[in-house]
Amino acid sequence: MLRRAAVAIVLLWVVITITFILVRLAPGDAAAFLVPPSATAQDAARLRAELGLDQSLAVQYARWIAGVLRGDLGESFSLHRPVSAVLADAVPVSIGLGGTALLLTFLIGVPLGILQAARRGRAVDRLLTAVTTTVYAAPSYWLALALVAVFTYGAASWGLPPAMRLPAFGVHTPGAELHGAVRVLDLLRHAILPVSILAAIGAAGIARYARTSVADVLEHEWVRTARAKGVSPRSVYLRHVLANILPSLVVLFALSLPGVVAGSIFVEAVFAWPGMGRVMVSAINARDYPLVLGATILYATLVVFANLAADVALPLLDPRRAG
Amino acid sequence: MPADDAARNAGRAQRRWLLPTLSRLEFGCVAALVILAAGAALVPMFAPRDPLAIGDVLSLRLLPPLVTDARGDFHLLGTDRFGRDLFTRMMLAGRLSLAVGVVGSVLAATLGTLIGAGAAWRRGVTDTITMALADALLAVPRLVLLLVCAALWQPGLVTVVVVLILTGWMGVARLVRGDVLGVRAQPYVEAAFALGARSDRVLLRHALPNALGPAIVATTLGVGNAILLESGLSFLGLGIQPPQPSWGNMIAGGRDLIVSAPWVAIAPGLALVVTVLACTLLGDSLRDRLAGEAGTSLRDRA
Numbered sequence: 001m002l003r004r005a006a007v008a009i010v011l012l013w014v015v016i017t018i019t020f021i022l023v024r025l026a027p028g029d030a031a032a033f034l035v036p037p038s039a040t041a042q043d044a045a046r047l048r049a050e051l052g053l054d055q056s057l058a059v060q061y062a063r064w065i066a067g068v069l070r071g072d073l074g075e076s077f078s079l080h081r082p083v084s085a086v087l088a089d090a091v092p093v094s095i096g097l098g099g100t101a102l103l104l105t106f107l108i109g110v111p112l113g114i115l116q117a118a119r120r121g122r123a124v125d126r127l128l129t130a131v132t133t134t135v136y137a138a139p140s141y142w143l144a145l146a147l148v149a150v151f152t153y154g155a156a157s158w159g160l161p162p163a164m165r166l167p168a169f170g171v172h173t174p175g176a177e178l179h180g181a182v183r184v185l186d187l188l189r190h191a192i193l194p195v196s197i198l199a200a201i202g203a204a205g206i207a208r209y210a211r212t213s214v215a216d217v218l219e220h221e222w223v224r225t226a227r228a229k230g231v232s233p234r235s236v237y238l239r240h241v242l243a244n245i246l247p248s249l250v251v252l253f254a255l256s257l258p259g260v261v262a263g264s265i266f267v268e269a270v271f272a273w274p275g276m277g278r279v280m281v282s283a284i285n286a287r288d289y290p291l292v293l294g295a296t297i298l299y300a301t302l303v304v305f306a307n308l309a310a311d312v313a314l315p316l317l318d319p320r321r322a323g
Numbered sequence: 324m325p326a327d328d329a330a331r332n333a334g335r336a337q338r339r340w341l342l343p344t345l346s347r348l349e350f351g352c353v354a355a356l357v358i359l360a361a362g363a364a365l366v367p368m369f370a371p372r373d374p375l376a377i378g379d380v381l382s383l384r385l386l387p388p389l390v391t392d393a394r395g396d397f398h399l400l401g402t403d404r405f406g407r408d409l410f411t412r413m414m415l416a417g418r419l420s421l422a423v424g425v426v427g428s429v430l431a432a433t434l435g436t437l438i439g440a441g442a443a444w445r446r447g448v449t450d451t452i453t454m455a456l457a458d459a460l461l462a463v464p465r466l467v468l469l470l471v472c473a474a475l476w477q478p479g480l481v482t483v484v485v486v487l488i489l490t491g492w493m494g495v496a497r498l499v500r501g502d503v504l505g506v507r508a509q510p511y512v513e514a515a516f517a518l519g520a521r522s523d524r525v526l527l528r529h530a531l532p533n534a535l536g537p538a539i540v541a542t543t544l545g546v547g548n549a550i551l552l553e554s555g556l557s558f559l560g561l562g563i564q565p566p567q568p569s570w571g572n573m574i575a576g577g578r579d580l581i582v583s584a585p586w587v588a589i590a591p592g593l594a595l596v597v598t599v600l601a602c603t604l605l606g607d608s609l610r611d612r613l614a615g616e617a618g619t620s621l622r623d624r625a
């Protein structure tokens with residue numbers, strides 16, 4: 001356990017170092033982006049000194065590491081706010097979006113996979129396989145555009161009342177002064193399309209996985225024994241089969257985090273959600289090094305800790321792996 | 324005549340390897356990919372107009388599919404906002420997307436194979452350092468890593484391929500390392516050493532060929548993934564740059580036209596879905612075939 005935690009910390013340190021090296025080695029200088037065209041060379045030099053870009057790489061690295069350890073990720077070049085504050089604003093949005101989608105992913109994907117395995121080779125299974133494989137192959141931003149075309153613009157042109165059209169941009173209706181329950185409802189309405197996209201793609205992947213692993217489990221002799229002694233089919237699936245694929249599902253939960261993160265970057269870009277993905281993309285376009293580094297480290301931390309949590313949870317769920 | 328029989332059997336086995344019996348699904352996937360590749364190669368060559376040049380925008384722009392314009396050109400999929408033929412542009416984009424996907428994932432897998440095999444063969448410090456590096460890079464979601472790298476260098480074709488290679492080698496490296504470590508303990512490796520073969524010869528001739536199966540499957544599955552990632556980068560404006568068409572930046576170009584001219588975004592998206600679907604299904608069935616040969620060893624990894 002301690003060893004695992006130590007490995008996780010070393011991994012994070014390597015990630016931080018790699019991103020630092022990558023960002024500083026890249027051509028293109030933040031100062032050149034930030035000064036107006038009319039600025040003189042002195043102005044640019046002063047800005048570089050202000051941002052600490054004139055120091056040697058070693059000094060910049062030492063400062064950066066010291067800052068990270070204190071929880072200080074520097075100041076965003078383009079937004080002139082502390083990176084930690086920018087990220088603190090964006091993280092809840094992404095966690096809310098990704099977390100809800102991840103939950104739905106498993107709630108929909110696992111039953112679908114079990115259903116497919118139980119009806120393997122029949123029409124239901126074939127149809128679902130075709131659907132899940134296709135959805136899994138489709139780019140999230142393209143599906144998002146299709147949903148916007150149907151549920152936002154299509155709904156409007158069919159003359160549906162505004163309450164039945166789904167908003168496609170942002171997290172709140174612009175200009176509306178909403179409070180309390182109405183505000184929450186408004187947020188939920190804005191969340192329907194982005195969450196559906198992420199959940200659909202995720203569920204397709206999980207269903208594909210669950211189908212294979214349940215089908216493997218069904219081959220075991222103890223399934224036949226359970227059936228022979230009269231255990232109801234429902235109980236075979238819920239008590240015996242599910243218990244056996246649960247450990248691998250927990251690992252999958254941790255492993256599907258990067259996918260949700262990646263998906264949410266595109267979904268946030270299409271739906272203009274002010275989350276991590278949008279912060280990342282706009283920081284990259286502005287060459288905002290501290291913000292890019294901070295966001296990358298946050299992503300890596302998330303993944304490393306999710307893996308650590310899965311490692312810890314695995315022996316608890318699977319007695320065979322305990323001790 | 325046992326010798327003759329053996330020769331005939333060997334010949335048959337070889338033919339089966341060269342022309343494997345394809346299932347209907349596999350045949351469909353291969354056919355779709357071949358047709359797409361042929362279209363991508365040929366259509367732009369025989370197009371009546373330059374798919375990058377902008378002509379009489381006002382009279383040609385946003386023509387719906389299956390329409391003949393005033394000049395007498397037939398547009399199978401209609402035209403984009405600059406009056407350029409979408410079908411030709413889609414096929415031109417297909418060249419880039421397919422090439423980037425195949426080259427990117429094959430080179431990434433090659434690099435991964437070399438690193439993984441090297442790490443397993445040398446062991447010790449080399450192994451520890453390379454695997455720590457691989458684990459660290461795997462801890463960053465690949466898209467985030469891609470975005471960082473793509474943004475650091477000039478966006479464009481070469482950058483996308485290099486970045487796909489730099490962010491795609493880790494998975495294969497881990498796979499190959501595990502398999503080479505397993506093969507290393509086999510008696511035939513020991514036998515090769517005992518016969519006096521040099522270490523690098525044993526690795527290249529005996530160990531590596533026996534550890535390549537999973538790497539090949541991972542590469543096939545990686546092609547679809549690489550195409551999807553390239554299109555995503557291009558959609559965000561960090562990949563292939565207009566006027567050079569790519570499926571991703573064509574969808575981005577149709578983004579604000581989804582109501583008035585939906586075909587602009589639908590066509591390249593369908594091309595993407597078909598390509599990625601075919602690659603995924605082929606990879607899946609290749610994995611099942613190899614798993615049948617190699618027992619169950621592949622199943623829990625894939």
